[in-house]
Amino acid sequence: MKDPSLRVLLTYAWCRTAYAAAESLYRSGMSVYVCGSSSLCMARASRFSSGFDRLPDIFAEPEEYVKALSAIVRRRGIDVLLPVHEDALVIREHEDLLPRELIIACPTKNELTSALDKYEILRIASDAGVDCPHTLAPHNVDEALDLLGSSRFPLVLKTRRGNSGKGVCVVRSAKEGVGKYVEMVSKYRLSDECLPIIQEYLEGPVCGGCFLSQEGRTIACFTERYLRCKEGGFGTSVLREPFEHPKLRDYTARLAEALGWTGIGHFDFIWDRGSDRMRLIEMNPRFWGALNMAIQNGYDFPSALVTMLARNRPDMEAFNPSSMPVRSLWIVGEMIAGMAELLHGKPTAPLSSLRRILRPGGRCSYDDFRLSDPLPLCVEVLYYATQFILSGGKVNPERAEMMR
Numbered sequence: 001m002k003d004p005s006l007r008v009l010l011t012y013a014w015c016r017t018a019y020a021a022a023e024s025l026y027r028s029g030m031s032v033y034v035c036g037s038s039s040l041c042m043a044r045a046s047r048f049s050s051g052f053d054r055l056p057d058i059f060a061e062p063e064e065y066v067k068a069l070s071a072i073v074r075r076r077g078i079d080v081l082l083p084v085h086e087d088a089l090v091i092r093e094h095e096d097l098l099p100r101e102l103i104i105a106c107p108t109k110n111e112l113t114s115a116l117d118k119y120e121i122l123r124i125a126s127d128a129g130v131d132c133p134h135t136l137a138p139h140n141v142d143e144a145l146d147l148l149g150s151s152r153f154p155l156v157l158k159t160r161r162g163n164s165g166k167g168v169c170v171v172r173s174a175k176e177g178v179g180k181y182v183e184m185v186s187k188y189r190l191s192d193e194c195l196p197i198i199q200e201y202l203e204g205p206v207c208g209g210c211f212l213s214q215e216g217r218t219i220a221c222f223t224e225r226y227l228r229c230k231e232g233g234f235g236t237s238v239l240r241e242p243f244e245h246p247k248l249r250d251y252t253a254r255l256a257e258a259l260g261w262t263g264i265g266h267f268d269f270i271w272d273r274g275s276d277r278m279r280l281i282e283m284n285p286r287f288w289g290a291l292n293m294a295i296q297n298g299y300d301f302p303s304a305l306v307t308m309l310a311r312n313r314p315d316m317e318a319f320n321p322s323s324m325p326v327r328s329l330w331i332v333g334e335m336i337a338g339m340a341e342l343l344h345g346k347p348t349a350p351l352s353s354l355r356r357i358l359r360p361g362g363r364c365s366y367d368d369f370r371l372s373d374p375l376p377l378c379v380e381v382l383y384y385a386t387q388f389i390l391s392g393g394k395v396n397p398e399r400a401e402m403m404r
Contacts, residue, residue: 007031009078012085013041016368020292022048024302040383042376059401066094115285128258131279133200148177154201164236166398188400202270209252209267216257222299223248238333240290242325247278292367293328329360330367340395
């Protein structure tokens with residue numbers, strides 16, 4: 001459904017998710033503007049964008065970030081603000097600074113708070129009949145250390161907030177668990193209200209349920225499987241493929257209903273092939289990394305979301321499932337994965353990554369490259385290279401504010 005009258009502002013223009021959303025909305029006939037806290041934003045360099053604005057650092061100046069968004073909205077005559085990544089909750093916390101008539105394309109503050117808490121979302125899921133790993137949420141550090149001293153290993157330690165594998169580690173002994181737990185609390189400056197959870201370790205492929213719902217009713221669902229991640233079994237996936245499993249759709253619909261969710265979202269599950277069980281790991285209450293793959297397979301979530309919120313009706317024309325499944329490869333992510341393997345003692349890893357990029361296999365789309373729009377990939381490479389240098393050589397840079 002073409003809607004040239006809508007003017008949409010996308011945040012986090014440096015990431016490939018914003019790039020995929022910008023392309024989707026541009027092809028739907030909307031006017032797309034992008035913004036971000038870095039001058040190196042790939043969507044800024046795209047022909048799909050009509051303009052770019054620089055924002056303050058969201059972690060250092062959250063209120064100033066929203067004030068800047070408000071100024072952009074007024075100056076550019078924006079109808080819909082679409083938070084792409086970690087800023088949705090900050091925007092909701094300060095939404096009184098934004099024009100009252102602006103459509104904010106994300107759930108409410110309370111809904112986001114529950115969804116972003118990795119323990120709270122498991123509690124909601126369990127009540128909805130969705131399988132989850134056994135998980136403990138200590139009330140204080142002493143309780144956590146007692147639990148680790150009497151548990152069976154391996155276990156997973158996770159901050160209650162975080163993304164892309166940040167704040168997650170596997171521990172294989174009580175000594176290692178105690179040391180890592182204390183280190184996480186200190187490193188991220190965590191209070192008793194947001195201490196890391198202790199979770200059963202599960203093996204198996206990670207799968208995803210991507211969805212759009214309205215007041216808890218699922219309008220569309222696309223399911224996927226991760227084939228390769230930036231840092232082994234954890235972190236953002238760099239190669240995915242469509243994957244059907246009845247539990248994925250069932251559990252995604254149950255969770256959307258339990259949350260009363262209006263908007264898009266993404267659930268991560270681990271699939272135990274032996275028992276054929278799917279168990280929920282966490283929720284991403286925002287667009288997910290491989291959004292491009294869903295779009296390439298006929299699930300145009302960005303266009304459908306904006307149209308639904310702006311016109312108060314789901315745009316079913318946005319969903320035309322492909323009969324020929326398409327994989328997706330994140331080029332820069334594969335480069336990062338190769339660098340991580342090189343740093344862990346695999347000297348041929350960069351060459352293997354290059355082969356995967358050039359010959360990904362099967363029908364495959366790139367998350368961050370279009371032959372008709374090549375410049376964004378160059379800017380994306382510069383952005384990640386800069387972050388790698390500034391972080392002292394980390395392939396998955398993190399900040400304490402992301403974890404609490």
